[in-house]
Structures are given as C-alpha cells and as structure tokens.
Amino acid sequence: MNPDVVAAITRLRADNVLTGPQATLFNRVARRHLVSVRLEIRLLLYVGVGLLTSGVGVLVVEHQQEIGPLAIAGALGLAAAACLVWVAGKAPAFSWRAVESPNVAFDYILLLGLLLFASDLGYVEAQFTVLGPSWTHHLVIVGAVYLLAAYRWDSQIVLGLALTTLAAWRGVSLSLTAGVHGARGAKDLRTNAIVIGALYVALAILSVWLARKAHFEEVFGNTGLLLLLGALVSGVLGDHAWGFWLLALLAVAGVVVWIAFGLGRSLYFAEGVVAAYVGLLRVLFELGSSSVAFFAAAFLGVAALILIFAAHRRMIER
Amino acid sequence: MRPESVAWERAAEVREAAEGWRRAGAIGTPTYDAIRNAYPDPCVTPGAVWRVLTAGMVSAIVVCVAAALGFATRLDVLGSAVLLFVLGGVAIALTELLEASPRSARRGAAGATAFWGCFFIIVGFWGFISGDRHSDLFDRSVNATLLASTLVWAAGCWRWGYPLFAGLSAVSFFVLLSRFSLGRVFWVLAGTALVAVAARRTDAATGAPSHRRAAQVLLVVAIAAVYEAINVYSLDEQIIEGFLKLSPLRVPPPPALFVMAAVATAVLPLGILVWAWTSREMVLLDTGIVLLALSLVTLRHYVQVAPLWVVLTASGVVLVVLAVTVERILRRSPRASAGASRRTRCSRTSGGSRFSRPSRSRPPSRRPRISRRDKKRASRAAGARSASL
Numbered sequence: 001m002n003p004d005v006v007a008a009i010t011r012l013r014a015d016n017v018l019t020g021p022q023a024t025l026f027n028r029v030a031r032r033h034l035v036s037v038r039l040e041i042r043l044l045l046y047v048g049v050g051l052l053t054s055g056v057g058v059l060v061v062e063h064q065q066e067i068g069p070l071a072i073a074g075a076l077g078l079a080a081a082a083c084l085v086w087v088a089g090k091a092p093a094f095s096w097r098a099v100e101s102p103n104v105a106f107d108y109i110l111l112l113g114l115l116l117f118a119s120d121l122g123y124v125e126a127q128f129t130v131l132g133p134s135w136t137h138h139l140v141i142v143g144a145v146y147l148l149a150a151y152r153w154d155s156q157i158v159l160g161l162a163l164t165t166l167a168a169w170r171g172v173s174l175s176l177t178a179g180v181h182g183a184r185g186a187k188d189l190r191t192n193a194i195v196i197g198a199l200y201v202a203l204a205i206l207s208v209w210l211a212r213k214a215h216f217e218e219v220f221g222n223t224g225l226l227l228l229l230g231a232l233v234s235g236v237l238g239d240h241a242w243g244f245w246l247l248a249l250l251a252v253a254g255v256v257v258w259i260a261f262g263l264g265r266s267l268y269f270a271e272g273v274v275a276a277y278v279g280l281l282r283v284l285f286e287l288g289s290s291s292v293a294f295f296a297a298a299f300l301g302v303a304a305l306i307l308i309f310a311a312h313r314r315m316i317e318r
Numbered sequence: 319m320r321p322e323s324v325a326w327e328r329a330a331e332v333r334e335a336a337e338g339w340r341r342a343g344a345i346g347t348p349t350y351d352a353i354r355n356a357y358p359d360p361c362v363t364p365g366a367v368w369r370v371l372t373a374g375m376v377s378a379i380v381v382c383v384a385a386a387l388g389f390a391t392r393l394d395v396l397g398s399a400v401l402l403f404v405l406g407g408v409a410i411a412l413t414e415l416l417e418a419s420p421r422s423a424r425r426g427a428a429g430a431t432a433f434w435g436c437f438f439i440i441v442g443f444w445g446f447i448s449g450d451r452h453s454d455l456f457d458r459s460v461n462a463t464l465l466a467s468t469l470v471w472a473a474g475c476w477r478w479g480y481p482l483f484a485g486l487s488a489v490s491f492f493v494l495l496s497r498f499s500l501g502r503v504f505w506v507l508a509g510t511a512l513v514a515v516a517a518r519r520t521d522a523a524t525g526a527p528s529h530r531r532a533a534q535v536l537l538v539v540a541i542a543a544v545y546e547a548i549n550v551y552s553l554d555e556q557i558i559e560g561f562l563k564l565s566p567l568r569v570p571p572p573p574a575l576f577v578m579a580a581v582a583t584a585v586l587p588l589g590i591l592v593w594a595w596t597s598r599e600m601v602l603l604d605t606g607i608v609l610l611a612l613s614l615v616t617l618r619h620y621v622q623v624a625p626l627w628v629v630l631t632a633s634g635v636v637l638v639v640l641a642v643t644v645e646r647i648l649r650r651s652p653r654a655s656a657g658a659s660r661r662t663r664c665s666r667t668s669g670g671s672r673f674s675r676p677s678r679s680r681p682p683s684r685r686p687r688i689s690r691r692d693k694k695r696a697s698r699a700a701g702a703r704s705a706s707l
Binding site (some may be wrong): 041105 | 327328331332339344349352353356357362364365367368370371372374375378379382383385387388389390424427433456488505511521522523527581597598599600603604607624626627628630631632633636638640641642644645648680
C-alpha cells in the first residue's frame with residue numbers, strides 16, 4: 001500500500017475535498033485492493049509472439065529437408081493469413097484519426113501475422129530465388145506491406161517496423177555493393193540514411209499538417225531524426241572531410257533544437273543537443289586526448305547544461 | 319534523507335496520485351486544484367527525457383573533469399586514488415547542495431553527481447588498498463572493495479534515497495558473500511533475511527517514498543539471490559562458486575542435494591506467485607513470472623520433453639492464450655464492471671474512437687474530445703481499475 005496516499009485520502013475526505021465514493025475507490029487502489037496487470041498482460045503477449053515466431057524459425061531451419069519447402073512456405077502463408085484474417089475481422093472501420101484497438105491482443109496478433117508473412121516471403125526467396133540477384137527488394141515488399149498494415153489498422157508498433165525495414169533495405173542493398181566500391185560504400189550509406197531520415201521527418205510534418213494519422217508523427221519524427229542526425233554524426237566522426245559534416249550537423253541540430261523548443265517537444269530537443277555535443281567533441285579531440293581537450297569538453301557540457309535548463313524554464317513559462 | 323526532501327516526496331506522491339485520478343476522469347479540475355493546494359510541492363520536476371538528458375550531460379562533465387585532471391597530474395596509483403577520493407568528495411558535496419534546493423533536487427543532476435561521487439570513492443578505495451601491494455593480497459583487497467561498495471551504495475541510498483543505489487549495494491554484498499567457501503549457503507541465509515527485512519519496509523509509513531522503492535529493489539535482488547543459490551542448474555554448474563579465487567574442482571552434487579535443488583527450483587517461483595497474489599505486490603508478481611520462466615528453461619535443459627521448436631511454439635501459444643484469457647476474465651468480472659466498465663468505456667464512432675464517460679457524471683453535450691495520448695492514459699487507468707486480482 002502507499003501510506004502517504006492513504007493518509008492523504010483520509011485527510012481530503014475529512015476536508016470534504018473528496019466525496020465518499022471517490023475516497024472509497026481511491027483507498028482501494030492506494031491499499032492495493034485494486035491493482036493493474038495491464039503491463040504484465042502486454043508483456044506476456046509480446047513474449048508469446050516472440051516465442052512463437054522463434055519456434056517457427058527453428059522448425060524451418062531444423063526440418064526443412066523432411067517437410068519440404070512447399071509445405072513450409074504454404075504453412076507459413078496459411079498461419080500469416082489466419083492471423084491477418086482474424087485482425088481484419090476484428091478491426092474497426094478505417095479512419096485517418098487514431099482508432100482504439102478492439103482488444104489488448106489485437107496489436108500483437110497483427111504483429112505475429114506480419115512477422116510470419118515476412119518469414120514466409122524470406123523463405124520463399126531463399127528457396128526459390130524468385131527475385132534472383134535483386135533479392136534485397138523483398139525488403140521493400142515487406143516494408144510496404146508493413147506500412148499499409150500500419151495505416152489500415154492504426155498500429156504504431158507496425159509503423160516503426162515498416163520504417164526500420166525500409167531503412168534496412170537501403171542499408172543491406174548498399175552493404176552488398178560496398179565491397180565493390182570500397183570507401184565510397186560508407187559515404188553512400190550515409191547519404192541514403194540522410195535522405196531516408198529527411199523523408200521520414202517530412203512525413204512527420206505532413207501527417208500533422210494534413211491531419212492524416214497525426215499521431216504517427218512521433219514515430220516518423222523520431223526514426224527520421226535518429227537516421228538523419230546519426231548519419232551526420234557518423235560523417236563527423238568517420239570521414240576525412242569532417243569539417244563539412246560538422247557544419248551540416250550543427251546546422252541541422254540547430255534547426256531541430258529550435259523547432260523542438262517552439263513545439264515543446266523534449267525528445268526532439270534532446271536528440272538535437274546530444275548530436276551537436278558529440279559532433280563538437282570531434283573538434284576538441286582532433287589534436288589528441290589531452291587535459292585541455294577534456295577540460296574543454298567539460299566546459300562544452302556546462303554550456304549544454306545551461307541551454308537545457310534555460311530551454312526547460314522557458315517551455316514551462318510558456 | 320533530509321526531512322525537507324522527505325516532505326517534498328510525500329507531497330509529490332499525493333499530487334501524482336491526484337494526477338492519475340484526474341486523467342482517469344475520477345475527479346474534476348476543481349478537486350484536483352484543491353488537492354494540489356493542500357499538498358504543495360516546491361520542487362521543479364521535469365519529464366523523464368529532461369532528467370535523463372540532464373543526468374547524461376552532468377555525467378559527461380564529471381567524467382571529462384576527472385579525465386582532464388588525470389591527464390594533467392599523471393599521478394601514480396596511490397596519487398590517482400587520492401585524486402578520486404577528492405573528486406568523490408566534491409561530487410558528494412555538490413549532491414548535497416543540489417538536493418537541498420527544491421529547484422535542483424529532481425532535475426537529474428543530483429542523481430548523476432551522487433552516482434559518480436560514490437563510484438569515485440569506491441574506485442579510489444580500490445586503488446588505495448591494492449596500489450603497491452603484492453598479488454597475494456589481491457584477494458583481500460577485492461573483498462575489502464566489495465565491502466566498501468556495499469557500504470557506500472547503502473549509505474548513498476539512505477542519504478539520498480536513490481533505489482538504484484540499493485540494488486548496487488545488494489549486488490556488491492552478494493558478490494562479496496560468494497567469495498567465501500560457503501557462499502551458496504550464505505546467499506540463501508542472507509537473501510532470506512533480506513527478503514524478510516525488505517518486505518516489511520515496502521509499505522512502511524515511517525519511511526520516505528524513495529526508501530520504500532529502494533526496499534522493493536532490495537526485495538527483488540534478494541529473491542533473485544535466493545533463487546540463484548537454490549537453482550539446480552546453478553548448483554550443477556557451480557556458478558556461485560566461480561566467484562572464488564580458487565574455484566573448487568567441478569564435482570557433481572550429491573543426488574539428494576540435486577533432487578532438493580530441483581524441487582526448490584520448481585517451488586520457489588510458485589511460492590513467490592502465491593505471495594504476490596495474496597499481497598497484491600506487483601513487483602513480486604513480475605519477479606515470480608520471470609523466475610517461473612527461468613525454472614521452465616531449467617526444466618527444458620534437463621528434461622527434453624519435446625523438440626525445441628515444439629517447446630518454443632507451444633510456450634508462445636500458451637502465453638498468448640493465457641494473456642487473452644486473463645484479460646477477458648478480468649474485464650468480465652463483477653468487480654471490473656464496478657470499476658472500469660461502469661465508469662469508463664470506449665465507444666467507436668464513424669469519425670474514429672471517442673473516449674466517453676457515462677452520462678451520469680457528465681452530460682453528453684459536454685463530453686470532451688481528448689487526444690490519443692490521453693485516451694491511452696485513461697485506458698491504462700481503466701485497466702488499473704478493471705484488472706482486480
């Protein structure tokens with residue numbers, strides 16, 4: 001029980017701040033006569049889906065010779081279809097606004113169905129080489145299906161999966177050609193991350209602007225900023241022409257911090273500040289690890305801290 | 319803890335509860351404001367992102383200053399130990415200053431300086447006692463450092479109330495115990511004693527809220543230690559004995575001991591779950607679930623009941639079905655209808671979903687449209703009311 005809240009309820013009831021039924025209900029919660037198991041149920045579902053897909057994966061790896069590729073592909077497809085049919089049957093009508101899930105299992109059965117679909121597609125590609133040398137394109141198909149499903153069934157989990165799958169498609173495609181192009185591969189990878197990141201950020205802005213699934217903005221925005229700022233930081237730390245990358249990073253991080261400050265978005269603000277700080281460390285440590293460099297890094301941290309405190313105070317005042 | 323800090327924490331607990339009541343629609347804004355006025359909290363408490371950002375930045379500053387001084391002075395081991403003591407002292411003094419002010423106590427900076435203060439003192443102590451000694455004294459210096467770590471983290475938790483410090487102290491203590499020849503027995507005895515003590519403190523009205531949370535952390539660590547000591551796989555593989563300087567030769571445990579450990583591995587998680595059911599302590603429920611999963615993995619290791627893919631798939635199906643069934647039972651129970659269904663319901667309209675309250679409490683025309691985040695919070699609160707164990 002929470003003795004502070006229990007004592008407060010008694011006092012608030014005596015002062016007539018709370019009514020009798022209110023005090024009785026709150027007392028039940030404060031004394032743990034009424035507790036929430038929502039998190040536990042969600043965790044069980046998540047672990048259950050993970051175990052199920054792992055079991056299917058192990059089955060395919062260990063017994064593909066005995067079962068046969070057609071049977072495996074068919075069974076995976078059937079299982080995925082069963083999950084998605086159940087989801088389609090339970091789902092409410094489509095809306096551009098947020099739609100409440102019909103029950104707690106909905107999101108997880110949807111996730112299971114989509115993961116099984118992706119496994120099936122991957123298996124078919126591995127066994128029958130449908131796409132041949134351009135097999136990485138199956139990631140585009142998976143990502144597109146995830147994206148459609150996220151919009152149709154209003155799932156932020158699936159949207160996050162779609163965005164990472166599409167980013168992975170570019171990453172995997174470029175990694176395969178990196179061996180041919182050498183150091184240029186890393187640059188291409190960085191450029192792709194910047195383009196995809198900027199695209200996601202643009203989609204975040206558009207989703208709010210057009211009021212089309214406006215609540216997806218956080219997923220688009222955070223994934224996009226992580227890719228964009230991550231690529232710029234990687235350029236500062238890993239490229240010979242780090243000065244150019246640093247300027248770009250500082251410009252982008254400055255814009256992100258400024259907009260986040262205006263919108264009151266703490267996570268975007270934090271991402272911008274951390275990226276700029278890490279980028280500036282490159283300047284300080286360019287001449288080697290000396291006491292001066294570390295002192296300068298500490299002073300830079302103090303400056304960042306002052307910025308954080310000032311921004312937070314201004315946001316509260318507004 | 320400082321009496322002022324305890325008072326601030328108590329007020330914050332009540333205000334947080336009131337915030338939850340308001341989000342769930344159980345109280346209106348006037349009542350909420352009245353509660354806030356009755357329990358004023360002078361502390362500035364930023365959101366989690368701000369606190370983590372501040373703590374991270376303070377950590378970067380502290381580490382950079384320590385590294386800068388290290389590079390500048392180029393001291394030997396003993397000199398570095400003294401430097402770390404000084405830095406630790408400064409960090410602790412800074413923590414005291416930050417904790418004393420309601421404007422800085424809960425910003426995340428105090429937690430970071432407290433952590434690094436304790437860490438520097440422990441590492442400094444290690445350098446001080448192991449500096450120029452021979453390796454035969456290494457074992458003793460490790461034990462002394464573990465003892466110092468136990469005491470320093472415990473003192474930090476007692477003074478500032480950070481639950482993480484309680485966990486670090488308990489972990490140091492159990493690692494120290496494992497370095498004795500009867501380490502496994504000590505783990506069971508000390509773990510049981512700690513469970514008994516911590517369980518009484520989780521609801522103690524005299525303790526500060528953060529000390530109650532620290533007691534919960536101790537409870538979990540102590541239960542985990544007892545489980546680790548009695549787990550049949552741990553006994554078989556002599557995991558705890560591996561912490562000894564000269565680990566004993568691997569000998570299989572006597573059959574009777576093996577059987578006892580196997581039984582205890584199965585019984586302890588069930589006992590924890592029963593305890594959680596009767597006490598309704600969610601930390602115990604979560605711990606019991608994790609330990610039960612570990613016991614099932616242990617069982618699978620020794621008894622190959624079925625191929626791996628069957629076990630994984632069946633476990634997944636069982637978990638999904640169990641979760642869905644429990645959720646349905648709780649929602650349909652009479653107490654749930656008295657709590658959630660009667661007070662809060664979600665109705666879907668052509669324009670999307672709308673969170674609405676019963677017309678008894680608010681006329682339909684005044685039903686507010688609220689954001690998805692608020693809907694989620696309210697839904698969570700409804701879950702809190704409906705999921706009555």
